[in-house]
Amino acid sequence: MSSTARKIEGITKESTQEMIDKALEAYPEKGRKKRAPHLAPNDPGASSACVKSNRKTVPGVMSARGCAYAGAKGVVWGPIRDMVHVSHGPVGCGWYSWGTRRNMMTGITGVSNFAMQFTSDFQEKDIVYGGDKKLMQLLSETKELFPLAKGISVLSECPVGLIGDDINNVARQAVKELDLPVIPCNCEGFRGVSQSLGHHISNDTIRDHIIGTREFAEPETPYDIALIGEYNIGGDAWSVKPMLEEIGLNVKAVWTGDGQLEHIAATHKVKLNLIHCYRSMNYMCKVMEEKYGIPWLEINFFGPSKIRESLRKIAALFDDTIKENVEKVIAKYDPMMQAVIDEYRPRLDGKKVMLYVGGLRPRHTVSAYEELGMDVVGSGYEFAHGDDYERTSAEMPEATVIYDDVSEYELEEFVHKLRPDLVGSGIKEKYLLQKMGIPFRQMHSWDYSGPYEGYKGFEVFARDIDMAVNSPTWKFVKSPF
Amino acid sequence: MSSTARKIEGITKESTQEMIDKALEAYPEKGRKKRAPHLAPNDPGASSACVKSNRKTVPGVMSARGCAYAGAKGVVWGPIRDMVHVSHGPVGCGWYSWGTRRNMMTGITGVSNFAMQFTSDFQEKDIVYGGDKKLMQLLSETKELFPLAKGISVLSECPVGLIGDDINNVARQAVKELDLPVIPCNCEGFRGVSQSLGHHISNDTIRDHIIGTREFAEPETPYDIALIGEYNIGGDAWSVKPMLEEIGLNVKAVWTGDGQLEHIAATHKVKLNLIHCYRSMNYMCKVMEEKYGIPWLEINFFGPSKIRESLRKIAALFDDTIKENVEKVIAKYDPMMQAVIDEYRPRLDGKKVMLYVGGLRPRHTVSAYEELGMDVVGSGYEFAHGDDYERTSAEMPEATVIYDDVSEYELEEFVHKLRPDLVGSGIKEKYLLQKMGIPFRQMHSWDYSGPYEGYKGFEVFARDIDMAVNSPTWKFVKSPF
């Protein structure tokens, strides 16, 4: 599982490029030109990203991408449990993103968490006359009906920006009138090229409205940290937090999985930020580093190797107590993890995987598959930037195909060629792949399972991958008649 | 609701006789001759039963009757909760009667109640070599596996008597070896003409093996009574017992609904036996009267009128305390019952009912229907004797049809002619009647509802009758095309 010079039998730079070229043949010239730079064989030795990224989606190609609103509502804001998140605009955006991300939450829904759909449900007249007044009233109704909400985020949908509403002004007024944090977030879906800008805008909004507005009530310790870019999908944070506590750290805030507004607001007081999803939250780590001098560290908690590596990297930043704890924890869990590997690896050895997800998974989970004996033969991101791809090269075997914002057409072609034993991607890809007879796991959402992070998570991950790949149901795909 | 001279419009002695004659036309001569005396218009003034009864079922007519085993296992023994009842013989009889009578029970199944199927599961070799040895072993296995069972009844199925096994001898031996009451009951299905003989045989067995073998631990009082012929169908006993306690009586034993062996064994110490199902248990009342001088009283707890009447009859046998209590209870519940009547009578007024059941229901429930405004236009019993029909005449309106062991053919004919709005009978009749578009309630088993007895029961009864008669589903029976 060394991260250099891994090769997959039958996959060469040439074979991969040939596959890419073939996939591009079907495009009209303009489309082909646009798409070509986004597809390449992996070159682990290269110093820069092998593919272009963070470009506008090519129209008409069937992309899996979402929008800025999705990045703001679904990813960054939605998981903060003690705030009401208002989808400001027409009814749809909030409805589609209601309960569909599996960022799990503590508390009582409608009382102390607000995993619901709040919307201003714009009508024609709101488009014509503007929605600011409605928003103001809505905010005060929210406060009255949900008295324990710690704050309200106002997440703009497309029309809001287009008709020139000023939600920032309304929010300012509301803060005064309601004595409650009301955070306006101009994350209209048309902004930027993917959900990525929504993350960025949301980060900026946290920076401008939240960070530094609270302090922790209990005394500071050298072990105070925050977990950044951890969204508690399928309970990941609930696997990772106890592990970090077991090595002696105090996780003062999680951004934003099962998150709490005031803890996030006091994060400037921690001693270290651990960042899991680099893509969606590196901005804030940088801000906190610049403004408050808080160092940050990228970690990966998928699979025992990466956990081990990450824990030791963390330990290196702390005193001997932590260092000893880390070794104790590793010594305690490694045998358990080996048992998991011993159970499942014989059934998964040599199987091929393709990934196409968002955030961090296309690189972070590679090692976990490899520990189960599987080869990842293709990977790519929906909304990555160059720095993501830079980080990906080393994780992927040589010459395997890397695809950015892959179109369904390309993905299908690659799968036809590579015939993976498993594809890990999202709901939009799932049934297409399954119709091809390819086992599949939703790797955005752990396919209604989880957690996949941490020690606890690896066990679940291994079980699920085995179940997907080895379900006897696949035997029946081909009819004998 | 006076019990004399009630007439139903359109029903005369002549019209009923004509209907009977018409139904008999289809019979071959011999069959017609046999069946004719079992069908007659009611004559409330007559001094004797208007129909013949307790005769052999006419072969081939599709009777609803059961057998002696059914009367013993299903009716008398089965409800005794703390005994294991062994269906001795082939597997079927016990299987069919397993959980199908709704005699409800307290306790934990398999621990302190035994509402299960215990059988010796006779095989060919048991028929050839006899089953006594197997029975002995079975009894000892029962004792070992069910240590809290207070006793075991051995209920013979047909082959046992036919092959000449001596279960009485085995039982005698077992009593000694196991130090447990083991009661042999020669209730082979071929004995007698219906379940009725099974009741009688069971009563005799209780007389011979149980009664008098225990005494109550607590001191006697003048208010100690037993409830006889109450099987707790749908929880009837749980409605009636508290009512009797409310008037100040101590119900020391129930025969046999939710019954306990040792309480039954001590019943010779009570001061009064109240008998509900006269048919199945009058024998024992007579035995206890003769042997122990215990008076007995027939009561009817269906519907407020009969409850009132019965409570006052009971009161007449006791002191002023009880008399006062009875009046208090009547005064307390009568308005509630009137409310029930006020709710349902408008929806049921003038509706016609036909009954065909067993035991006491064909006469005991008549008044309850009448209180809801309904007329019972036909009634009959599966396994009644002359004394049952004598008691029925006064309850039924003049000239309504009375049928004994009615064949399905006759019942269908009568229903065609009378077009009742409800038939109350058993599961075997239910779907036949419903196919004719006639609302139906199973009146053996309260159609999975209950209780129907006592004050609590009347409310349930009225609700159920309304539901059956007025369910909008009946509107759709006739297709518009």
Next chain:
Amino acid sequence: MSADAAVKYVTEITPEDESRVAEWINTEEYKEKNFARQALVINPAHTCQPLGAELVAHSFEGTLPFVHGSQGCASYYRSTLNRHFREPAPAVSDAMTEDGAVFGGQNNLHEALENAYALYKPKMIGIFTSCMPEVIGDDLTAFIKNARQKGFIPQDFPVAYANTPSFNGSHIHGYDSMLLSMLQTLTEGKRMEGRCTGKLNLIPGCDFNTGNYREYKRILKEFGIPATVLADISDVFDSPLDGTYRLYPGGTKLEDAADSINGKVTMTLGKFATTRTFSWIKDNYAGEHLSLPTPFGIEKSDAFMMKLAELFGKPVPESLKAERGRAVDAMTDAHQYIHNKKFAVYGDPDYLLGYVSFLLEMGAQPYHILCSKGSKKLEKDIQALLDSSLYGKDAKIYMNKDLWHLRSLVMTDPVDAIIGDTHGKFISRDAKIPLFRFGFPIFDRVNLHRSPLIGYQGVINMVTTICNKFIDITDDTCDDRHFEMMR
């Protein structure tokens, strides 16, 4: 009572004793005692032959089931069918009583034939026996012959009859015997050299699911294969409610049954349900004869389809191919909700084989497999299935054990669910696991017998029922923070 006996007072079972024993019956120790039983049978999962025989007698056009024996027997069989199907089950008996033991049952039989023939105007009567005549040794052949001679029934009126002793086999054997007799009676003298109906005779075997029969017929219709389903209960026990009571709704047409002896192919489903019938058919019927497993699950359904295609020289129709694809789609879509879940399964042999097939195909574990009237042959067949899959490796088979044994198994070595019939509900409750009522009888739920379990649609139905129940359980039992919109 002897005068010198000390007075014994009424005692009550104490709550302590009750708790102690309630715990004890869930232990390994108890299980061992329980499995040591030799004479006592508790909660058997099968009943006696005549019930199966009655099912057959109902399932032919205009045929009146006739119990030679006590009327109580008839009442029991009828009630059972009433409760399961929630439908009428008209049948007569000749109401034998004590005198039958002395004189035999001929008089009863004759009188009953005369009355039943007059009252219920059947086109045929199917006589089967309960215990009494079997023990005393009544000679049905002679009795019926005499009945004709004495004019109780017309000379040419078809009467089938079968000996169905309750102290031997189970309902499926009674089914087999009665079916054999029905076919022997109806086909007598109908074999015509050179004639071939071109039809398939399909014998589904002792199956109480009307939906299955409809599904067989639908499949054959899709194929365009002309067929006679022998002992077809689909309309008999699933008749319309339209205000008219029909004594004999549906059933296999007598004419078709008679001509079935000249069939092109006769196929029985289920290796265990109709062995005697099949063996007789092999010797007497024209055309090809074969026996296939009851088509539960994809593999057995595939085998059924392919055999039909082969026998009739027709390709499996596109519509069924698409159905197959949709069934497989449903399986893959839902596999994660059932994968590796452990099941206790019990039932009649052919159903049991079906459950095991289906579960293995889904990646679930059939774990405790119990037949209360099984055989070595069945055990071998089940074991062979189990051996074919990783998911069968931990399974254990229990032949001729009852549901009280199964309770011990489930309480000491837990599973996630039970597949069986209504009688399993007490185990289900005690073990706090779901019971899937796929078998017979179902006394406590509605319409389940209308939902086919065979073929591809059956696969979808089982997937739907089982997987959604497991999701229900997740939703019902998870804590708030694991209660999710999606599953």
Next chain:
Amino acid sequence: MSADAAVKYVTEITPEDESRVAEWINTEEYKEKNFARQALVINPAHTCQPLGAELVAHSFEGTLPFVHGSQGCASYYRSTLNRHFREPAPAVSDAMTEDGAVFGGQNNLHEALENAYALYKPKMIGIFTSCMPEVIGDDLTAFIKNARQKGFIPQDFPVAYANTPSFNGSHIHGYDSMLLSMLQTLTEGKRMEGRCTGKLNLIPGCDFNTGNYREYKRILKEFGIPATVLADISDVFDSPLDGTYRLYPGGTKLEDAADSINGKVTMTLGKFATTRTFSWIKDNYAGEHLSLPTPFGIEKSDAFMMKLAELFGKPVPESLKAERGRAVDAMTDAHQYIHNKKFAVYGDPDYLLGYVSFLLEMGAQPYHILCSKGSKKLEKDIQALLDSSLYGKDAKIYMNKDLWHLRSLVMTDPVDAIIGDTHGKFISRDAKIPLFRFGFPIFDRVNLHRSPLIGYQGVINMVTTICNKFIDITDDTCDDRHFEMMR
């Protein structure tokens, strides 16, 4: 942060506050506040127009749905359909971004048409809009004309397009608009004087249950009525898994849709689902035109059957008569398990009318009736239904209220069950009552969209699901002494 601000410390919601508010939100007082809301919408039971439009665009042969707007919109619609059907939902968008606000979306549209046409080789494209182009006022007519001129798509390549603003109506209105455009596009110039296809054009309306479409087709086949089901999703969203991914499985044949303008009869189902389409059809289609209620329950199914019989001069086939009888049989057999039970029901207008009909027919009470995008007309229709039955007398109708309102209703004035979609599961949990997932979307159970709710089979399915669940509850919640073999 202003320097003089006092430090504010992190506080936690206290368990006391949490309990207090948790109780409070179940009160009448809260309900009143909740119903006083004017601006805030919480948990609406409807979504925006384009989703319905996409459903239509999927439902024609070889047709590629095309979102003119942000790619994020397309992702949302597709995911929703993926989750509900557990099937692929291929659709493209032209990925408009900020510059679209300045320059309009023509460039995006053109490039997207060129790419989509080349990559996905559709036979037709169905364009519908999300918010952005609606707000900025893109002229689709001109854009598409230009696309043809510039050769991005062939001149004769059929492109339907509809304006489906999300700030107006709900998914059913988007469905209507897109369907109208599809039919206008496909039938343009196809009306032929004197021609009559002899066929029925059936328009089921915005229905996400594939089983319903199959059921309509089965019924029409039983009748022997040749038919074109317009916007037929049955194979589109219930395709076989056989190892081949098909981009366009099934859908209404374009040729049939084109010729539908010469139909004998065009029938829309559901008064509310396809009003614009119906009104256009009345003016443009040959033959008869009529609109019937969605056939939920016996009465509406009868009306459907009788109208078919009348229009095509064929009697209702015996097979359907028998089915009707079996459905009524199932209803009477099970009525006692649902009689007088109170229901909260919500959903799209035509489904809602269907639920109310069915419940009243069973003697159950539709009690809280809520439509989160309703109208006076709908309210009147529901009230008329309620007025026709004793079991409707206590019902209240709530138009344009949301599921947070419904929660207040259910918590303050309890019912026995809810009929709705997956989104109702939180109310169901809080109120500890079952949720029947008959509506859309269903994200948390498998295969339910494969089970028809319309027609007589639909009646049986609803009876089975509902009544067995109530029996489950009895079994699960009763004390030991009320736990019974039979129900």
